Amino acid sequence: MAAIADIVDYFGWRNVIALYVDDDHGRNGIAALGDKLAEKRCRLSHKVPLSPKGSRNQIIDTLLTVSSMMSRILILHTYDIWGLEVLNAAKHLRMMESGYVWIVTDWLSSILDTDSQLHSEKMDDIQGVLTLRMYTQSSEEKRKFVTRWRHLTRKNTLNGPIGLNSFGLYAYDTLWLLAHAIGAFFDQGGNISFSEDSKLSELSRGDMRFSSMSIFNGGKMLLDNILQVNMTGVTGPIKFTSDRDLINPAYEVINVIGTGSRRIGYWSNHSGLSVVPPEALYKEPSNRSASSQHLYSAVWPGQTTQKPRGWVFPNNGRHLRIGVPSQVIYPEFVAQGKGTDKFSGYCIDVFTAVLELLPYAVPYKLVPFGDGHNSPKRFDLLRLVSEEVYDAAVGDFAITTERTKMVDFTQPYIESGLVVVAPIKKLNSNAWAFLSPFTPKMWCVTGIFFLVVGVVVWILEHRLNDDFRGPPKRQIGTILWFSFSTLFFSHKERTVNSLSRLVLIIWLFVVLILTSSYTASLTSILTVEQLSSPIKDIQSLVASSDPIGYQRGSFAENYLTDELNIDKSRLVPLNTAEEYEKALTDGPKNGGVSAVIDERAYMEVFLSTRCEFSIIGQEFTRIGWGFAFPRDSPLAVDMSIAILELSENGDLQRIHDKWLTRSACSSQGTKQEADRLHLKSFWGLFVLCGLACLLSLLIYLIQIVRQFARHYLDLQELESAGRSSQSSRLQTFISFAGEKEVVIKNLSKKRKLERASTGDIDKDKSTDGDLNGSC
Secondary structure (H helix, E strand, C coil): CCHHHHHHHHHHEEEEEEECCCCCHCCCCCCCHHHHHHCCCHHHHHHHHCCCCCCHHHHHHHHHHCCCCEEEEEEEEEEEEHHHHHHHHHCCCCCCCCCCCCECCCCCHHHHHHCCCCCCCHHHHHCCCEEEEEEECCHHHHHHHHHHHHHHHHHHHHCCCCCCCCHHHHHEEEEEEHHHHHHHHHHCCCCCEEEEHHHHHHHCCCCCCCCHCCCCCCHHHHHHHHHCCEEEECCEEECCCCCCEEECCCEEEEEECCEEEEEEEEEEEEEEEECCCHHHHCCCCCCCCHHHHHCCCCCEEECCCCCCCCCCCCCCCCEEEEEEEEECCCCCCCEEECCCCCCCCCHHHHHHHHHHCCCCCCCEEEHHHECCCCCCHHHHHHHHHHCCCCCEECCEEEEEEECCCCCCCCCCCEEECEEEEEEEECCCCCCCCCCEEECCHHEEEHHHHHHHHHHHHHHCCCCCCHHHHCCHHHHHHHHHHHHHHHCCCCCCCCCCCHHHHHHHHHHHHHHHHHHHHHHHHHHHHHCCCEEECCCCCCCHHHHCCCCCCEEECCCCCHHHHHHHCHHHHHHHCCHHHHHHHHHHCCCCCCCCCCCCEEEEEHHHHHHCCCCCCCCCCCCCCCEEEECEEEECCHHHHHHHHHHHHHCCCCCCHHHHHHHHHCCCCHCCHHHHHCCCCCHHHHHHHHHHHHHHHHHHHHHHHHHHHHHHHHHHHHHHCCCCCCCCHHHHHHHHHHHHHCHHHHHHHHHHHHHHHHHHHHHHHHHHHHHHHHCCCCC
């Protein structure tokens, strides 16, 4: 049953029907199959018992019932001869044609191996069937044994040799296993003795003479010897696990074709499905991933190699019951005609267009859900779909995590998300409108950088450029004038230092970006109508204590209370667009609401004719709408593929434009905040400029220190004595940094000439002294 479950999962089927003999053998087997299928997220949609003593007519009646069901994956678990009778009846009912899948347990492979000359009519009944055969390894010992068996049965039977199936091979190895165990039993001193059990006498009633039975005294020792056997037989290695199971159980997957069968793969509990013999995989780690599962292609009933879909709509005349919410707030999405059972709207048109793309017909009936006055809870309808009261649900169903735990959704056919809608008012221009493009923080940082750049350029140019020298008042004026004149690129002071030119180039680039952005933002503010709302975004709405409106029956209520932790007393359910409008117009002070939270798709329709309201901020959730089906419904997969095709060919957009074309009102928003320029948009430019200033100052400082070190002795001689050496050096460095570079160089050159002249005089005096001494 584990092998059958893996085969079902490998081909992507999710629902199967089990036909089984109604006894312990059949019931226990199907119970195990159900457990294994559940592990693969598959399920037994129907369990169909067959009486072991049932007539052919009873078999036909049962198969007729099965043929009216949706699933076409049939598992047959019964006995050999009776199983052939079931398949013959299925052939008679045309249930062995294209579209059906028959997987039978290993009884069929036993028949094929035993009776190699099975009648052609019986072979016609089982064409395309998949079955299993217990796997036995190929070996020289097995080949010789099969040859001896063939010679033996050819001589002693009238109808030719009897085939040897896997059960026969295991029976032969069982005898040898018992022989080894009994031999070990006697070697250990065991003997054959029996004793009576009083419990058996108490069970004797009527014809059941349990008292005549005895108990083998050496049973435990014999059982231990059996479990300890480690031998190689015609079936391969024989050894038992601690759970008393044979090691490495495996099956061959057999496909009945023509007058024989074909092996399309193997199954083992070590590696699952593969086309490689199991013993070749035992040396490798167990790998049961989906990518490692492989089978050769099969020929299915109807002589087709195309994998059957595995299900059809039942031909019992029953239509699918499609639940549709009685939408009373937005008829553009779903609306029921008055006095009729017909529906219209965007969701309905998408559903019908998708059905037309399916390669098969889908009989269905749309059933309204709700009282027609209040918007019904979508969660309740989806719960009924999960309980299979409805076969599907069509409408404006948002795909959320909680809902996907109940039902399967198709691919989303429209994107939507929760938004905030609030009243807005127009902003009139004022005398200070020119300050609006920048936020206060942006203005402050920009002004600081104007001053910083002016000071940095002054420091870099002060020792070289006469334009940046003079009295303190003049130098302060130069700094302010130079820095702010760069705003208009009208600075007249020339720069001679390479470092200051680098700083200035980067700063002018920053100014260019700032002025261009300021101009564009100011133009937008003065020419485009500005709107304002006391609600800025979802965070400001949550932080307030004002009441909030939402659509009754939507998932917004649970989201607001569970995810945003908004108190339920603040939430006001609304049923109609008119209630939306009245609650927003009245406001929280007059019994209304501060804002409404609903899905964007709804709000775009609502705002298309109500320009006094607007969407505030951005969507704070990202979801989509889909059609709902019961879990593991195969129709959901086909519908998803059709939705993708509808989107690719452009029909989905055309349906959207037909029902949900927006006007200019729905695209308006609070533009003032969007048009203002924030510091976060320009911090990279300011960081770049700041780094250029710091780097230039650092390089300049290193240059000053090196020059000071060269000219220090010359400058020290000019300073007055009597001060401490450290204080003298600091003041000398300050004087050096403030002095013009040309002056320092001239002074240093002058001191060198003076030293040279003094040295010549001292040398002359020394020469005169030597002459006088000689005399």
